[in-house]
Amino acid sequence: MNTSVVDCQKRLCPLRYLPRQPLSDPQASSQSASCVATSACESSALSFKRQAVRRSITPEFAKKVQSRSQVPVSRRSMRLQAIRPLRSLLHSKTTVSSALRPWGARGFASALVDKQVEGERITKVAELASEQAVRVTFEDGATAKFHKLWLRDHCRCEHCMHPETQQRQLDTASIPMDTPLHRLEVTDAGDAVAIDWDAPVRGTPCTASEFDAQWLRDHAYALEGGNAEDEDTAPYPKSYRQPRLTTQQLWAGADFQLPTHDYNKCVDNIEPLMRDLYTYGLVRVSDTPNSMEATEKFSKKIGFVLRTIYGTMWTTNPTNDAEGYNDTASTNLELLHHTDGTYIRDPPGLQIFNCAAQAGEGGESRYVDSFHVVETLRKENPEAFRVLSTTPLPYFTVDNDAHLATMEPLIRVDYAGNVVQFRHNDYDRAPLTHLSFEEVGEFYKVHRKLLEVLRRPETEFCMRLQVGDMMIVDNQRVMHGRHAFQGGDRALIGCYIGRTEYESRLRVLGII
Structure with missing residues (x-):
């Protein structure tokens, strides 16, 4: 059985310290999880390698992850029951590629689960030379302004972000303060922004970056218009924001x-x-x-x-x-x-x-x-x-x-x-x-x-x-x-x- 979905999550978000939770009916749960996992894996297996490159995962790493299929179904079922954020991975609305995207926050399980496939779209992108910034316009009319240094510093490619450890590789201090752009455009599908940089920086040979539209929306720190007013504002940097599935209730x-x-x-x-x-x-x-x-x-x-x-x-x-x-x-x-x-x-x-x-x-x-x-x-x-x-x-x-x-x-x-x-x-x-x-x-x-x-x-x-x-x-x-x-x-x-x-x-x- 193809278990790439579960194994990829296991590889990118190590949770070995989690106590595994016994099932009341292991056999029944195992069969149920097997059916769901099989359906999800089959529907996404064809696009796995093609999407891996665009999502900043090397084909070699994707192949390595796909080959790791030694985890018994019952263990996968227990893991899925224990980790709420990873459950949605088994539903058809979430792709393998979205789960594999390196978010730069190791161990943050819920950050690994992308929104639905029909997620964010970008309609326009423009360079604001006087502000050293890039302005991104989303489909709902919201605009986000990103400093060019921030974009260079947050490149998600396999050279700037190690595909296995999910740790940053580039040296931030070596990025030129006035870093020029040789190319800035929206992909044909409107689901990403592509940038060509002037030269590589210390720690990485990378000269091109591609930022997923949903990733930019989730990490926008200067967002205006559209549905921006309805979005959560977290009491800590958005790059570390987790979905608040539970709200604290004060009491007397x-x-x-x-x-x-x-x-x-x-x-x-x-x-x-x-x-x-x-x-x-x-x-x-x-x-x-x-x-x-x-x-x-x-x-x-x-x-x-x-x-x-x-x-x-x-x-x-x-x-x-x-x-x-x-x-x-x-x-x-x-x-x-x-x-x-x-x-x-x-x-x-x-x-x-x-x-x-x-x-x-x-x-x-x-x-x-x-x-x-x-x-x-x-x-x-x-x-x-x-x-x-x-x-x-x-x-x-x-x-x-x-x-x-x-x-x-x-x-x-x-x-x-x-x-x-x-x-x-x-x-x-x-x-x-x-x-x-x-x-x-x-x-x-x-x-x-x-x-x-x-x-x-x-x-x-x-x-x-x-x-x-x-x-x-x-x-x-x-x-x-x-x-x-x-x-x-x-x-x-x-x-x-x-x-x-x-x-x-x-x-x-x-x-x-």
Whole structure:
């Protein structure tokens, strides 16, 4: 069977770290996937080699990829079930060539899946010599302006973009600042722009580039007219933009319905849990074995367990004081709302708590969506939001022969002003000696405004964990805490997962 479609995706987007997900009926799913894959492969096999050259894939590489057909159908089926962005590859509206196009973002699975064959078309292209630019006019009337240096720097041919590693080969600094064009035209089909350059640059013999119309539309950074107003604007460069299949929903505790997933079902398919985790920043897993081994095994389905000064896996209970841990979490005292690892330059992305034992009285867990809090603050007191998002605060910890310290704002926003991280832990805040007298007074004023919003009764979601409950918390978004407790040995088994690992898993699953 021709398995070029699946194997090409596997080659261009290595996902070997993905746990393969067992099928409830492997034989039935295998047969179904076989029929679909056969149909898709047969319909596109004839045009595979012809399209490969135009799509910046060498014929040699295409032939090599086509020859790799050793993956059993059942494994391909499992891979397709695990990776949402690659599913559309098996439908007739997506061509092999569009899947093979080198997008220059290794591992971004959803970026490898092109839009439908009847996608973007270009009607006109013109050089704007005075601006060192090229203006592209699309079929819907939208126009995009690209700097000539940007186009030369982003050539997708097999010389400028390695066809196997998908890594850039040309040396950007060697591109002439005034790079002349010898040819600039739209292809006969209107699906690409062809450019001939004056001379090759360091790292590549290339003197000609061809840019697919859909690729230019997706990566346009100066787009006007047509349907441009309806297109998504991402809070990061469009060249790294992923389709936002899931939207984050901010919540207040009074109206929050905690998403709950069964442990055994998550072991087979973790995608629904991950979707809820991204959406709300907080999920509960029920019927979880109360052992460190089970907690670690489950955590690794999301990503590698993060090693900190406390190791990889840890427990929170009062006996830890005698074992050398120096943290308020290892007492029976009340813990106010906070995020963990504020003293780490890149705080943990996720925190996992598995309730192994509960106290006799008290010990209720408390959660607050900090994104909801800071957006409320931004609306009610823009100046307080500005100060807290621009004033770095010092955090530190000294423990286990380690001294960690950092200075970062409590609220972190991206270049577009979107909140992307919240860092708050007054337990670990160091003395404020870096601010002027006036700035100190201003800080305490806006800090109080923040806590006033944070501690509104309707903001908090509170629940008493039961043995077998495992909470997964987005540590850079949702604050956690607890009420004081008495009696019993309240113990939580936990660990951290890095932000990079977490977001990588979301992309692989097609959630972001």
